[in-house]
Amino acid sequence: MSRGRMLAYPAIAWLLFFFLAPLVIVLFMSFLQRGTYGQIIYQFTVDNYIRFFEPLYLQILGDTLFMALLTTIICFLLGYPIAYQIARLQRNWQTLMLLLVMVPFWINFLIRSYAWVIILRSQGMVNTFLLDLGLIEQPLNLLYNFGAVLLGMVYGHLPFMILPIYVSLEQLDRRMIEAAYDLGATPIKTFFYVTLPQTLPGIIAGSILVFVSSLGMFVIPDIMGGAKSALIGNLIQNQFLSARDWPFGSALSIMLAILSLILIFLYYKALQAQQGKEDSR
Amino acid sequence: MFQGKQSKMVALVLMAFFALSILTGCAGGDSSSRQVLNIYSWADNFCEDVIADFEQKYDVRVNYDIFASNEELLAKIQAGGAQYDLIQPSDYMVATMIKLDLLEEINKENIPNLNNMVTTFQRPSYDPEDKYSIVYTWGVTGIAYNPKYVTDEINSWQDLWNPAYAGRVVLLNDSREVIGMALKKNGYSNSTISETEIQEAVEELKTLVPNVLAFDTDTIKQKFIAEEAWIGTVWSGDAAFIYEENPDLEFVVPKEGSTIWADTFAIPKGAKNKELAEKFINFILEPEVSVQNYEYIGYSNPNKQAHPLHSEEYLSNPMIFLSDEEMKNTEWLEDVGDVLTVYDRFWTELKVGR
Numbered sequence: 001m002s003r004g005r006m007l008a009y010p011a012i013a014w015l016l017f018f019f020l021a022p023l024v025i026v027l028f029m030s031f032l033q034r035g036t037y038g039q040i041i042y043q044f045t046v047d048n049y050i051r052f053f054e055p056l057y058l059q060i061l062g063d064t065l066f067m068a069l070l071t072t073i074i075c076f077l078l079g080y081p082i083a084y085q086i087a088r089l090q091r092n093w094q095t096l097m098l099l100l101v102m103v104p105f106w107i108n109f110l111i112r113s114y115a116w117v118i119i120l121r122s123q124g125m126v127n128t129f130l131l132d133l134g135l136i137e138q139p140l141n142l143l144y145n146f147g148a149v150l151l152g153m154v155y156g157h158l159p160f161m162i163l164p165i166y167v168s169l170e171q172l173d174r175r176m177i178e179a180a181y182d183l184g185a186t187p188i189k190t191f192f193y194v195t196l197p198q199t200l201p202g203i204i205a206g207s208i209l210v211f212v213s214s215l216g217m218f219v220i221p222d223i224m225g226g227a228k229s230a231l232i233g234n235l236i237q238n239q240f241l242s243a244r245d246w247p248f249g250s251a252l253s254i255m256l257a258i259l260s261l262i263l264i265f266l267y268y269k270a271l272q273a274q275q276g277k278e279d280s281r
Numbered sequence: 282m283f284q285g286k287q288s289k290m291v292a293l294v295l296m297a298f299f300a301l302s303i304l305t306g307c308a309g310g311d312s313s314s315r316q317v318l319n320i321y322s323w324a325d326n327f328c329e330d331v332i333a334d335f336e337q338k339y340d341v342r343v344n345y346d347i348f349a350s351n352e353e354l355l356a357k358i359q360a361g362g363a364q365y366d367l368i369q370p371s372d373y374m375v376a377t378m379i380k381l382d383l384l385e386e387i388n389k390e391n392i393p394n395l396n397n398m399v400t401t402f403q404r405p406s407y408d409p410e411d412k413y414s415i416v417y418t419w420g421v422t423g424i425a426y427n428p429k430y431v432t433d434e435i436n437s438w439q440d441l442w443n444p445a446y447a448g449r450v451v452l453l454n455d456s457r458e459v460i461g462m463a464l465k466k467n468g469y470s471n472s473t474i475s476e477t478e479i480q481e482a483v484e485e486l487k488t489l490v491p492n493v494l495a496f497d498t499d500t501i502k503q504k505f506i507a508e509e510a511w512i513g514t515v516w517s518g519d520a521a522f523i524y525e526e527n528p529d530l531e532f533v534v535p536k537e538g539s540t541i542w543a544d545t546f547a548i549p550k551g552a553k554n555k556e557l558a559e560k561f562i563n564f565i566l567e568p569e570v571s572v573q574n575y576e577y578i579g580y581s582n583p584n585k586q587a588h589p590l591h592s593e594e595y596l597s598n599p600m601i602f603l604s605d606e607e608m609k610n611t612e613w614l615e616d617v618g619d620v621l622t623v624y625d626r627f628w629t630e631l632k633v634g635r
Contacts, residue, residue, distance in 0.1 A: 223500075
């Protein structure tokens with residue numbers, strides 16, 4: 001036991017240094033003030049947090065939550081059938097398919113976003129193809145709008161949804177499905193009463209991963225949305241660059257982190273409730 | 282928190298996520314005894330052959346790191362910039378760095394070639410005593426447009442509001458540049474600290490947003506080359522770059538005047554090789570060297586001794602050299618201090634559409 005604990009020390013030290021230390025610095029900075037030339041003044045204030053509750057910034061938070069929620073729902077609707085099909089394949093095909101889901105991670109996300117621009121822009125692949133076929137006469141405006149941002153968000157986060165759902169489908173107790181069929185349930189009923197509840201932990205894990213990482217996104221609105229809208233990630237980025245207001249940017253980051261923690265806590269509670277239900281069966 | 286196998290999968294996904302971020306950035310040290318000049322600058326800001334010639338001539342090594350914005354430069358210098366000997370802040374950042382006491386005075390006796398410089402940039406407002414910076418290159422923000430699609434005469438910022446260009450206008454993704462443009466259009470200073478003037482400008486910009494294809498600084502060139510954008514606010518140097526790739530481009534400085542900017546040479550406080558940095562500046566100001574360097578980077582050369590040596594093509598390019606008339610009508614973006622947060626707030630409002 002004690003030797004096992006020894007092995008954990010380097011990891012704990014790593015976490016303390018690279019995770020906790022920056023977080024403490026950000027927390028500390030969020031209570032400081034911006035100097036006239038963007039320097040940091042070491043004087044305590046809670047103004048940065050009060051400023052967060054101005055209607056302008058609350059609206060950005062609302063827009064961000066809406067975008068993250070929509071991304072999560074679409075990722076679920078697309079990701080579940082994909083995970084389901086992968087889980088039904090033969091073993092070696094499954095490995096290949098999972099690999100294909102992971103492959104995009106090997107290429108930098110920024111580069112993949114620019115690839116979408118090349119595909120969708122007015123002289124891009126899609127428009128050129130449709131124009132050549134004579135289906136359209138003017139190039140379609142596929143980029144720099146809400147739909148393009150949503151597409152980019154869903155594209156970027158889909159693997160985070162597929163992988164956890166796949167794992168829970170893998171663990172599915174198939175005897176229960178057989179039992180449901182034996183008792184005369186239709187495939188649809190079996191899915192909704194047996195498969196879906198059993199894969200709920202995977203769905204929730206995937207949703208949390210997608211939702212939380214959507215909250216902090218700033219690359220997609222800038223590149224695919226033409227920077228015409230602002231999510232909270234863009235707002236934070238601006239504070240650290242053009243506005244040179246690091247304390248306010250830190251306060252925004254802390255609020256975002258707190259929001260994420262609350263969501264993870266709710267997930268934990270939901271999971272416990274789910275397990276409680278299963279145990280009492 | 283996550284159960285069994287599931288936690289493994291989550292860990293795997295997160296690892297894939299973070300692995301990318303680890304594989305970036307590690308500066309190499311130099312073990313040889315040669316002196317090293319550490320330059321911190323914009324990407325592609327020098328002709329590589331010129332740097333190689335400098336290394337050979339003085340038997341030194343040049344280490345060239347790049348930043349993508351003035352704010353990134355400032356953050357790094359504030360965190361301890363002594364590792365660099367020569368930096369290239371833009372005009373307003375020079376002013377900020379002087380106020381924050383981050384710059385070393387340049388010893389002009391070590392740079393005799395300063396006599397080659399044009400007088401236009403002496404005692405600029407961002408460095409009123411001419412002590413801390415030397416102009417490297419400059420340009421203005423004007424309107425670039427593609428004459429294939431934009432057939433009307435363009436001479437005013439107001440032309441961007443023309444409904445004929447709906448969805449085809451590109452603006453720089455920069456609060457000071459864009460709000461500054463609207464301020465100039467209304468006849469105010471681009472660096473006003475009056476909140477009502479800023480508000481008036483932003484209210485007008487809100488009516489421009491429906492015309493806007495995108496806000497973009499980094500890839501605005503590609504938008505013009507691919508003809509996604511027809512018209513927009515473009516830096517003169519970028520316009521010259523676009524013109525090389527797609528000659529369907531005109532560039533005008535609107536009659537209301539515009540914003541001028543400059544990239545400079547400066548030396549951060551505590552630089553280890555200050556004299557070598559001054560040697561490098563002097564080297565770049567050699568007429569022959571500067572011709573090679575500036576024709577390569579495609580920006581304006583402030584070296585008057587070099588002008589007779591430049592190619593006709595370079596000298597006659599209106600995106601590289603502006604007429605005196607146009608130059609007279611330009612204004613620097615000045616550091617607005619605390620009011621910067623007002624600009625940022627209105628900028629956020631513009632993006633959110635409130």
